[in-house]
Amino acid sequence: DTGVSQDPRHKITKRGQNVTFRCDPISEHNRLYWYRQTLGQGPEFLTYFQNEAQLEKSRLLSDRFSAERPKGSFSTLEIQRTEQGDSAMYLCASSLYRQGYNEQFFGPGTRLTVL
Amino acid sequence: QKEVEQDPGPLSVPEGAIVSLNCTYSNSAFQYFMWYRQYSRKGPELLMYTYSSGNKEDGRFTAQVDKSSKYISLFIRDSQPSDSATYLCAINDYKLSFGAGTTVTVRA
Numbered sequence: 693d694t695g696v697s698q699d700p701r702h703k704i705t706k707r708g709q710n711v712t713f714r715c716d717p718i719s720e721h722n723r724l725y726w727y728r729q730t731l732g733q734g735p736e737f738l739t740y741f742q743n744e745a746q747l748e749k750s751r752l753l754s755d756r757f758s759a760e761r762p763k764g765s766f767s768t769l770e771i772q773r774t775e776q777g778d779s780a781m782y783l784c785a786s787s788l789y790r791q792g793y794n795e796q797f798f799g800p801g802t803r804l805t806v807l
Numbered sequence: 808q809k810e811v812e813q814d815p816g817p818l819s820v821p822e823g824a825i826v827s828l829n830c831t832y833s834n835s836a837f838q839y840f841m842w843y844r845q846y847s848r849k850g851p852e853l854l855m856y857t858y859s860s861g862n863k864e865d866g867r868f869t870a871q872v873d874k875s876s877k878y879i880s881l882f883i884r885d886s887q888p889s890d891s892a893t894y895l896c897a898i899n900d901y902k903l904s905f906g907a908g909t910t911v912t913v914r915a
Contacts, residue, residue: 696850725902734813734895734905735851748902783850785903793839793858794901798850 694718696799698784704805705774712770713802717786724767725796726759727783728752735783741767742789774806808833813896813906821914826883830896830906833877839899840872842881844892845908851895854881886913 697716705711717724723742727735738757739749743764753759756774761767771778781803785796813830820826832840838859843851857863860874871880879896893908 727903732907734811734897734908735903737902737904740902785850789901793856794899795853795856796899796903798852800850801848803848 696784696786696797698799698802700802702803706807709774710772712768713782715767715784718797721786721788723787723789724761725785726769729781729783776806779804779806810904811898811906814909815907816909818909819912820886824886826886826911828881828894828909830879831877832898837898837900840879841897841899842870843895846892888913888915
């Protein structure tokens, strides 16, 4: 399978715990995006990388959230001291950036439940 | 004000009906308009996109953009039960800004 993969698919944690999600983009895609989707809403942009550089972070990404893409390949999203409001689907997408159109391919998501 | 507003639905139609989905957007500078389909507990998948104004057709699906009114539409002809999903409009400006999504059920 050469699509975007995410791990784990589901995560249940207790409030206050730290969690880390992983995203493996499509090989050779230079851009990687993280989005968050809550029930009944569309995905909301969190942050994105071009290669290993984090180029933008949304105001939704509080200080408890950190994302990395150390070698410009896979990425991790860590949430520290989880809160019940963090319960959501976390989606990763990747693209091969060219000037103009920039199609993003999504992974299956990681569903986080904070108890 | 959100960048993209989408009719919330839900929408339930009989098989064979035409499904009409609509969104509005706020920034006239946007050029790429996307429609994604999302099945339950899956990631969104791109259905089709339109650049600037006009129509684009792909099989039973037609996307329309009216930049003068900042209006985006998707039409599904001869709808099938397999079309039952959530449809998300989005504008593509290096990052995606999505509408809330409309859940469509096509009844056999």
